[in-house]
Amino acid sequence: MFDIxxxxxxxxxxxxxxxxxxxxxxxxxxxxxxxxxxxxxxLSETYHSTVTLRKPGHVRSIAQDCYLFNHLVNEWNFRPGLADNPQTCTVEFAVSDNFPPNVHCTARNSWISRSCCRSPAFFSLVNSVITERLGRLLLIGINRPQQHNVIDRVTAHQLTHLMREQFEADPNILAGVLYGCGEDFCTGLDCEELADSKGTCLELYGLDENKDTGPMGPTRMMFSKPLIAAITGKAIGGGLELALACDLRVAETDSVLGLHPRKYSITSANCLCPLGLPMMDMGAQRLPVLIGLSRALDLVLTGRSLNGTEGYQFGLVNRVVKPGTAIGAAVDLANAMCNLPGQKALLLDRNATIQAAVSKTVDSEMISHYRTALRTLSSESLPG
Incomplete structure (x- = not known):
């Protein structure tokens, strides 16, 4: 990887x-x-960059005083990967930039979006979740683009681990951006894994009331700092529930948002899932809090999907941006929050606002709903 x-x-x-x-x-x-x-x-330009190598694991590229940017720094760090597989490695990618005022913010955001999706995805041949540091931000990417970023058990575990051990544990990280590599944010649960499992749905996604995880990963966690979902393409089913677990959502105009694709059967090479999976990642609890009961029922009962603009009108989306710019816009929004004075007071007010909006009975309601949803999934799923 270093040689590449x-x-x-x-x-x-x-x-x-x-x-x-x-x-x-x-x-x-x-x-x-x-x-x-x-x-x-x-725009287009030819420019010079200084590349420094430190074998066996560090590459740094620095360009400055160009028309497109005042400076641009790319760094790749390669470390040993899985303990039981010496053929793997971990890749950390970081980018630092300063674009002059003559470069439109849409172009800058589009560059950041492409950089975050393309460079890490090129190197990440093992990890289904990747992370990148951008100053005080942590970018978390779901890295299964060929599968439209569906979440299997390994991905859910990796996502939960990274959120807990990197995002939550590092005091130097003030905010995060969650995105999907490739064309889609996340299209929900991995139905093929569900069909291939020899156990029951209760065994596959069994609920431990003492844990803060769901089938999609860290959806039951109460994050201690702001997390923004950058939505490109589809965020459906559990994918939208994952976005609802974030503080804010930035979506592109042509994105697709929906909880229950009931109108369509979900098929893969060897499975047929029910016409819409039940919500198992607190979507039923969060949705009416965010957009109100009437609109929540509209999405739940009709199975309708919304584009980014409609999602903004519904209150489901906080910012709507041009295609190809969601990640960059989310990074800008996160940086703006980090630059506000009084970060301790900001977090105090954030946490108080969330606590005020969430009913004291949500935990017990969520557990009860989760049990029922798993039984429903077991009874309605067709064998693969």
Whole structure:
């Protein structure tokens, strides 16, 4: 993996809009100057970047004083991966940029969105959840683009672990952005895994009342700091429930939001799931709090889906943006929150607001609903 990131000729495979790259000169002992050609609609430029290598696990690229940006820094860190598989590694990708006022914010957000999806996804061949540090922010990406980012048990476990051990535990992280790699945010539970399981649904997604996880991962956690969902493409079923677990939602105009795709059978290579899975990740509890009972019932009873603009009108979405810019816009929003004075007071008010909005009976209602939903899923699912 290090050799790939150190190979300038391959930059166009994972650097957004890069269409040309070549080494200009060596800078001893371990750096070199490269020329990069970037097509950045509606702009394009050829600029020079200094790349520094530290074997076996660090690559840093620095460009500055360009027309498109005042400075741009990309870093890749490679570390050993799974303990039982020496052929794997962990990749950490970080980007720091400063765009001048002449670059429209939409173009900047689009670049960030592509950078966050393309570069980590190119390297992440094992992890179904990836993370990136952007200053005081943690970006968490669901990395199963070929499966439209459905959540299986491994992904749910990874997502919960990263949220708990990185997002919650690190005091230097003030906010987070949750997104999906590829075209979709998340399309819910992995129905193929559900059909292939030899156990019952109760055994597969058995509820432990002492845990703060659901089938989709950390959906029962009460996060101690703001988390923003950046929604591209589809956020349906459990995917929307995952977005509802976040403080705010930024969605693109052409995104698709829906809780129950009841009108469609969900099929894969060897399974047929019921016409709409029951909500098992606190969607039934959060939805009426966020948008009111009448609109919540409209979504639940009709199985209708909303685009990003309709979601904004419903109060389901907090910001609606152009296609291809949701992640960048969510990063901007998170940074704006982090730059506000009085962060301790901000978190105090945030937590008090959430507590005031959530009924004291939500926990018991959620547990009861979860048990019933699992039994319903067991009785209505057709064997694969």
């Amino acid at each position: 990131a150190a190979d300038v000729s391959r930059y166009k495979e994972f650097v957004p809009w890069c269409n040309d790259s070549a080494v200009i000169r060596q800078i001893p002992p371990n750096s070199f100057e490269v020329r990069l050609g970037v097509g950045f609609p509606p």
